[in-house]
Amino acid sequence: MNIERNPGMGLNLDWIESIQVNKSATERRAATLGTRRSVKKQNQVAWLLKAITLIDLTTLAGDDTEQRVKRLCAKAKNPLRHDLVEALAIADLKLTTGAICVYHDMLSTAASCLKGTDIHLAAVSTGFPAGLTPMHLKIEEIKESVKAGADEIDIVITRKHVFAENWQALYDEVKAYREACGEAHMKTILSTGEISTLRNVAKASMVCMMAGADFIKTSTGKEAVNATLPVSLTMIRQIREYHERTGFKVGYKPAGGISKAKEALVYLSMMKEELGNDWLEPELFRFGASSLLGDIERQLEHQVTGHYSAAHRHAIG
Structure with a gap:
């Protein structure tokens, strides 16, 4: 899929200040996502195979080694x-994850290790x-990671700019990171578990x-609270608003705490319903995960054998 890259725009403070979030309505909608429908049998296999292609397989531990x-x-x-x-008769799919994400x-x-593949290489920065x-x-860290081969950079924002509602400072910071990334695509981490409110999440997303x-x-x-469905709904609705007003599509990456195949299916259905099929491709949607792939493999084995196997039979790294 050929997606025109988001070039950004000037900071529109009137737009930012007009953003509101109905917290109770968002939470009610999020609560229904996993209960309204279920995906079974061959359809579930297809959705789980799709989920694999959307995973940023991640290791970000202090004891990481080259062997891991x-x-x-x-x-x-x-x-x-x-x-x-x-x-499953899927050899022709040449299935891979979307990316590897490392320090x-x-x-x-x-x-x-990834030379000659289409798997993206992401660095946290x-x-x-x-x-x-x-x-x-x-x-400089961004530039060094791009020089070392990263074609995606996961950056973190300065949270105090959000607390102070200093949107100009946040905009200037992220714009500088984007320039440093060059041709590498930039994923902007909001640390939603630390910026307190859904309104903060919505405004920071748009900035x-x-x-x-x-x-x-x-x-x-690494936060105490990571990806949640209310936060995800808030962020992807800002993505929808940005696309409707500018014509540019921005991707979404929930990260942290998504470890079960069933959860992945809920996120996929939410993306399809809220944003459409384009956001079911790795160009516009990724899971930041380490253990999710193991549970997906376990569920697929159940589809083949009718039995659940022990988790240790599906090691990741």
């Missing part, structure tokens, strides 16, 4: 066991996860899109 990253890349290239691929230090290892390092170092974000992303995965 190599194993993760091998899993990204072959996300399902060979016997399941044969049983800068692991980029060279990952780039070497700008003082991830807190984002409190000096600005010039954040800019980041105005500044040129290619994706807006919920969380670092």
